[in-house]
Amino acid sequence: MTSDQLKIPKATAKRLPLYYRFLQYLYNSGKQKVSSAELSQAVKVDSATIRRDFSYFGALGKKGYGYNVQYLLSFFRKTLDQDELTKVGLIGVGNLGTALLQYNFTKNNNTKIVAAFDISPEKIGKKIGEVPIYSLDQLEEVLEKEQIPVIILTVPASAAQGVTDRLIRTNIKGILNFTPARLTVPPNINVHHIDLAVxxxxxxxxxKHYSDHSEKM
Ligand code: ATP
Structure with a gap:
């Protein structure tokens, strides 16, 4: 990403993959134009927010005409680094880890889990789909060799900080934390926390508390 793109607010950046996925769908079905109202309905983001989000990328739409799908798509692809495959590592091949390993992330975006790690001797050396399961002992070595910048963490909560302390000393940039544990990391590492139970x-x-709940989340 360029320094200009880094100025995009975090909330906008989070919505980009949503826009991207829908635009890809429109493009594949041969649609050339889309209005902010149509986009709004599809991605469940209000159209004022969409217009404001898009304004961060310069004037991409003309009033009364809508947005050019192909142009937006190539713009977002560049912004989201979709042309470049991002390698991902997964630590903790339990029930959730296994499900994520079996999920085809590449179908919707350009990320791919290329290595998994565990401490269980029954799992080490096996493969799930195409992804090899390495011993946690090989963590630093494999991350370095494969140049993996992102980690999905699906170990038990009690093991999360210990594993994170090792990750901090590698070159990784981000951790997608699926454990309930709150992780302590230095500012150069991004943590995104997804606690499915919460x-x-x-x-x-x-x-239970809102009758019209479609837009409140
Ligand atoms: P399962 O039934 O396969 O154990 P689970 O999701 O219920 O799945 P958890 O206890 O949450 O099991 O553990 C998830 C996975 O994390 C297991 O495969 C376990 O071997 C592995 N694991 C536990 N501690 C660590 C650790 N420190 N580093 C890497 N993997 C670990």
Missing amino acids: ELQSFVYFI
């Missing part, structure tokens, strides 16, 4: 609990709460 997500589900708050979703149930919103469903």
